[in-house]
Structures are given as C-alpha cells and as structure tokens.
Amino acid sequence: MFKPALLSSLKTYTKQTFLADLFAGLTVGVVAIPLAMAFAIACGLSPTQGLITAIVAGFLISLFSGSKYQIGGPTGAFVIIIMGVLEQYHASGLLVCTLMAGLFLIIFGFCRMGALIRFIPFPVTTGFTSGIAVVIFSTQIKDIFGLTITEKIPGEFIEKWACYFHYFHTINWAALGLAAGTVIITLLSRRFWPRIPAMLVGMLGMTAVSVAFSLPVTTIGQAFGSLPNTLPLPSLPSIDWSTLGALTAPAFTIALLAAIESLLSASVADGMTGGRHKPNMELIAQGIGNIGSALFGGIPATGAIARTATNIKAGAKSPVSGMIHALTLLAILMAFAHYAQQIPLAVLAGILTVVCYNMSEIHTFSRLLKGPRQDAAVLVITFLLTVFVDLVVAVEVGVVLAALLFMGRMAQISDVSAIKNELLENDEEDDGNRSAAKLDIPEGVEVFDVKGPFFFGAVEQFKDQVLETLEHDTKVVILRMRLVPALDATGLNVLSDFCHQCREHGSTLLVCGVQPQPLDVIRHAPFYRELKRYNICENIDAALNRACKIINGPAPKHL
Known part of the structure; x- marks a missing residue:
C-alpha cells in the first residue's frame, strides 16, 4: 500500500527506458522554468523560490510518488493562500505553514484518506479553481500594463482594481506589448508546434525583443536583484509558537488543495496511460515534497496536471523522468541564473495570463451553470467567496453546502409506505415462486416498506409515516428493509425508540430483508438485544409466518 511507484518501475528498468525518461525529463524541465518563476512572482516572492520549489519538491515527489508520471512543483492553486499568509505572518510564517501542510498530507496518506479526498464535489473544485484564476489574473494587471503604483496594492479584490484604475494613466505601452506578444506567441506555438514548449518560446522570444530594443520595462533583476545559481542549505524555519494555531487553518487548506490537485493529476495520468496510481502513497509523497520545500526556503507544491501531461506525451516511462526534470531545473539555475535577470515581468505576466x-x-463553468440549480448555486457561491472573501472560507462553505445538498437528495429518495394485500413485483428478497402473488396480511399486522438510506436526514419522514399510524389493535409491526442500503446512528436510535413505543403499545416489532450494512450496525448495538434475534427475519414470508405465530393466527396463504 505504501510502496513508491519507483520501486516497482526499477524492477524492469532498461537502457531504453532510461533514454525515454531522460528525454521526457529534459522536456518537462524546460517547460517548468517559466511557470516556476511566474507562480513565485505572482505570490510576491522571488522567482528563485519558485525554482527551488520545483527542484526540491519536484525531485522528492517523483522519488516517493504513488504515480509513475507525476510532476510536482508550484501551481496556481496556492497563490491566494500564500499571499494571505505572507501579508499576515511574513516569509517565516509561510515556511512554517508549508511545513505543517506537509505533515498534514503525510497524516492524510497514513490514514488512507486518498480515496475519500477524491469525493470533493466537482462544483466546489470548479468554483474555487475558476476563482483562483480570476484572482491570479488580477494580481498581474500591474505588470501587464506596466503601471507605476507608488502605494501598497490592496489585497482585497475590489480595492485592488480601484487602485489599478486610479493609476491607469501611468500605463507603459512597451510592457503591454511584451505581455500581449508573449500570449500570442505562446498560443501560436501551442497551436502549430505542439511538441515545442510554448511558454518557454514565448518567454525567450519576447525577452529577446526587450533586450534587442532596450525597452523601458521592469525586469526580474531590477525587481528582485541578482538570482543565486546554487541551492541554499536546508534549515528548519523559525517557529513563532504564538502564531502556530492561527497557521493551522491555511496549512490545512494548502494540504487539502495539494491532495485534491495531486490526486486529480495522477488520475489524469492514469487515463492517459491506462495505469493505476496509489493514492495514499501519493499523499505521503506530496507531504515529503512540501516538507523538503520548506526546509530549503521554497513554497507549497503539488502535482501539476499540465506538466504531468507533458511528461507523458514526451514519452516518460517511470518516476525517473520527474527526478530528471528537477535536476534539469537545477542545472539551468546554476548555468543561466544571470541571464534570467533580464526577463521582463510583463513577459511572465503574459505567461500567467495563459x-x-x-x-x-x-x-466547464458555463456547463455547470446550466445543470441542476443546487449545483449551480454551490459553484457560484464557491467562486464568489474565493474571489471576494477568502479561499479557506470558500472551500469550507462549498464543501458544507454540497454535503447538505447531497443529504437533501438522499432524504428525497428515502420513502416509507404502508403495504396492504397487494401484488408484489419481482423481488430478489422473496423466494421467486410467487412474484405475481398477493400478500395475505393477517388482521392486527402492519407492514411498512422502507426505501433509501435510513440516516439522520430521512428519519423525520419515518416518524411522520410510521410512528403516527399505529392502530390500537396492531399486534405486530413489520419493517421491510430490503431497499435500505445504509443505516446510521440517528436511524438506529429512531428504530430503538420505535421498538420501545411498540412494546408500550403492546405490539411486537419485526424487521425483514435487512441488507449487510444495516444488519451489521444493528448487531453491534444494544438495539439488537431489545429487538431480539428471532425478530430479524430473512424475508417478508418469514416475517409474516413469525407474525402469525405471535398473534396465534393461521399461516398466511398465497392467492
């Protein structure tokens, strides 16, 4: 279960496999350069921190990954949270937050939560992903238009745009031209030369234009100074114990987003290759990668869908390609850090626009809006909260709303109805010899058919239909539960209360056709002793025979 994919891949590793991984690793390493720098700058950090994250976290994630093809590194999902953490707790707080997120991810993996996390509702993930895209784009307006802003740009969405409009008269047309050119070249390269790293082509092409014409635009070197050409030594971040509790919420959100995106990326890889990843091992790998990133001064990382897809298309065969991708980034950092200082911020802003x-x-957003109204409402609320309030709040509210809607839908399909002497449809619970026979229900016996999950969202209907319909001369009440797939503690408590009410009423409660999960819940509860073992019948025939013995009536006859 907790075995990295690398170990199984090395059992059949050959020279041809290595050559395929080498080409794929070099390709995706080159693709990752502009993205690693752009995401770090979008967070308000040095591009070096983005490269460090892609190198350290990327290497560790591939080394321990549960997927053969996963490529780890910084992604846009974390930009909003990183900006918020930096604003309140500064760089040291972000390192601690990243470290805590890594620990959360490892706990997720060892608790085998890999399968559960994939059940986050699709409208929620689409809502906050679309919201993140809007927020990231809004952070790039200053660099896209080359605005000269003399005050601190507000963090709130509306105030930020108000600030942009206030300084819009300072627009730098050269910066706008570089950003637009980067977008155009990237899209054209992707359209006509799909095997070439389009974003790298856009970055190099417009940087060359900027240098050749000495355009008056802000570059990485002017904004962040010289870039180091080596990795820093690892060290534990300084922990402020007074803020540790406050960092728990953003750290947990980072861990949750990393888990969702990495498992989604691994699932996409499975779809492209026909493979099968190990979700719990993948979460552990993501945790190790984030801890490593924090120790080297990096930022949160996760599996990157676009880079993983590029890795597969380039011919990757094993996690070795992801490790080579990280080493390629390290070699480029060591050899070309000096030249990276000449890249205009407007060019990286153009890449982030794409x-x-x-x-x-x-x-996808527009398609969901045309779907069920409840899902559309969850989508819009999650999107708006992400943009205008906070990603942490958006995820929490979105998941709670989706859970409430799900419970409401489950309650709607739950039903309780009284059965009289009537025709039965084909039913696997019955013996099959009288699929078209009538039930002969003796006097003094009430039979209720319970359908759907019997949980806290559906018990009110049970109370309305059953607890209030007991007649004074009822001797036996039969609950037919063949269509109840699940029973929770609230439903069990209602059954127990109903059993007591039947006893006080002078009636006997029988249940029949109980499925495995509800039967297991009943057998491990005090209700099992209250109900008595012989009052749990295999099917409706056995229940009616039992009822006849209780009321000393004749055995039921089939018409």
Whole structure:
C-alpha cells in the first residue's frame, strides 16, 4: 500500500527506458522554468523560490510518488493562500505553514484518506479553481500594463482594481506589448508546434525583443536583484509558537488543495496511460515534497496536471523522468541564473495570463451553470467567496453546502409506505415462486416498506409515516428493509425508540430483508438485544409466518 511507484518501475528498468525518461525529463524541465518563476512572482516572492520549489519538491515527489508520471512543483492553486499568509505572518510564517501542510498530507496518506479526498464535489473544485484564476489574473494587471503604483496594492479584490484604475494613466505601452506578444506567441506555438514548449518560446522570444530594443520595462533583476545559481542549505524555519494555531487553518487548506490537485493529476495520468496510481502513497509523497520545500526556503507544491501531461506525451516511462526534470531545473539555475535577470515581468505576466485562462475552465463553468440549480448555486457561491472573501472560507462553505445538498437528495429518495394485500413485483428478497402473488396480511399486522438510506436526514419522514399510524389493535409491526442500503446512528436510535413505543403499545416489532450494512450496525448495538434475534427475519414470508405465530393466527396463504 505504501510502496513508491519507483520501486516497482526499477524492477524492469532498461537502457531504453532510461533514454525515454531522460528525454521526457529534459522536456518537462524546460517547460517548468517559466511557470516556476511566474507562480513565485505572482505570490510576491522571488522567482528563485519558485525554482527551488520545483527542484526540491519536484525531485522528492517523483522519488516517493504513488504515480509513475507525476510532476510536482508550484501551481496556481496556492497563490491566494500564500499571499494571505505572507501579508499576515511574513516569509517565516509561510515556511512554517508549508511545513505543517506537509505533515498534514503525510497524516492524510497514513490514514488512507486518498480515496475519500477524491469525493470533493466537482462544483466546489470548479468554483474555487475558476476563482483562483480570476484572482491570479488580477494580481498581474500591474505588470501587464506596466503601471507605476507608488502605494501598497490592496489585497482585497475590489480595492485592488480601484487602485489599478486610479493609476491607469501611468500605463507603459512597451510592457503591454511584451505581455500581449508573449500570449500570442505562446498560443501560436501551442497551436502549430505542439511538441515545442510554448511558454518557454514565448518567454525567450519576447525577452529577446526587450533586450534587442532596450525597452523601458521592469525586469526580474531590477525587481528582485541578482538570482543565486546554487541551492541554499536546508534549515528548519523559525517557529513563532504564538502564531502556530492561527497557521493551522491555511496549512490545512494548502494540504487539502495539494491532495485534491495531486490526486486529480495522477488520475489524469492514469487515463492517459491506462495505469493505476496509489493514492495514499501519493499523499505521503506530496507531504515529503512540501516538507523538503520548506526546509530549503521554497513554497507549497503539488502535482501539476499540465506538466504531468507533458511528461507523458514526451514519452516518460517511470518516476525517473520527474527526478530528471528537477535536476534539469537545477542545472539551468546554476548555468543561466544571470541571464534570467533580464526577463521582463510583463513577459511572465503574459505567461500567467495563459495559465489563468486554462485554469478558469470557462466551458466547464458555463456547463455547470446550466445543470441542476443546487449545483449551480454551490459553484457560484464557491467562486464568489474565493474571489471576494477568502479561499479557506470558500472551500469550507462549498464543501458544507454540497454535503447538505447531497443529504437533501438522499432524504428525497428515502420513502416509507404502508403495504396492504397487494401484488408484489419481482423481488430478489422473496423466494421467486410467487412474484405475481398477493400478500395475505393477517388482521392486527402492519407492514411498512422502507426505501433509501435510513440516516439522520430521512428519519423525520419515518416518524411522520410510521410512528403516527399505529392502530390500537396492531399486534405486530413489520419493517421491510430490503431497499435500505445504509443505516446510521440517528436511524438506529429512531428504530430503538420505535421498538420501545411498540412494546408500550403492546405490539411486537419485526424487521425483514435487512441488507449487510444495516444488519451489521444493528448487531453491534444494544438495539439488537431489545429487538431480539428471532425478530430479524430473512424475508417478508418469514416475517409474516413469525407474525402469525405471535398473534396465534393461521399461516398466511398465497392467492
């Protein structure tokens, strides 16, 4: 269960496999360069921290991953949270937050939560992903238009745009031209030369234009100074114990987003290759990668869908390609850090504009809006909360709303109805010899058919239909539960109360056709002793025979 995919891959590793991994690793390493720097700058950090994250976390994630093809590194999902943590707790707080997120992810993996996390509702993930795209794009307006802003840009969405409009007269047309050119070249390269790393082509092409014409635009070197050409030594971040509790919420959200995105990326890889990843091992790998990133001064990381897909298309065969991708980034950092200082911020803003468009999932968003109203409401609320309030709040509210809607739908399909002497449909619970026979229900016997999950959201209907319909001369009440797939503690408590009410009424409660999960719940509860073992019948025939013995009547006859 907790075995990295690398171990199984090495059993059949050959020279041809290594050559395929080498080419794929070099390709995706080159693709990752502009993205790693752009995501770090979008967070308000040095591009070096983005590269460090892609190198350290990328290497560790591939080394321990539960997927053969996963590529880890910084992604847009974390930009909003990182900006919020930096604003309140500064760089040291972000390192601690990343470290805590890594620990949460490891706990998720060892608690085998890999399968559960994939059940986050689709409208919620689409809502906050689209919201993140809008927020990231809004952070790039200053660099896209080359605005000269002399005050601190507000963090709130509306105030931020008000600030942009206030300084819009300072627009730098050269910066706008570089950003637009980067977008155009990237899209054209992707359209006509799909095997070439489009974003790298856009970045190099417009940087060359900027250098050749000495355009008056802000570059990485002017904004962040010289870039180091080596990795820093690992060290534990300074922990402020007074803020540790406050960092728990953003750390948990980072862990949750990392889990969702990495498992989604691994699932996409499975779909492209026909493979099968190990979700719990994947979560552990993500945790180790984030801890490593924090120790080297990086930022949160997760599996990147676009880079993982590129890795597969380039011919990757094993996790070795992801490790080579990280080493490629390290070699490029060591050899070309000096030249990276000449990249204009407007060019990286253009790359992020393309990323934001891809993240926005406009077509999926519009399709969900045309779906069920409840799902559309969850989508819109999650989106708006992400943009205007906070991603942590958006995820929490979105998941709670989706859970409430799910419970409401389960309650709607739950039903309780009284059965009289009537025709039966084909029913696997019955013996099959009288599928078209009538039930002969003796006097003094009430039979109720319970359908759907019997949980806290559905018990009110049971109370309305059953607890209030007991007649004074009822001797036996039969609950037919063949269509109850699940029973929770609230439903069990209602059954127990009903059993007591039947006893006080002078009636006997029988249950029949109980499925495995409800039967297991009943057998491990005090209700089992209250009900008595012989009052749990295999099917409706056995229950009616038992009822006849209780009321000393004749055995039921089949017409």
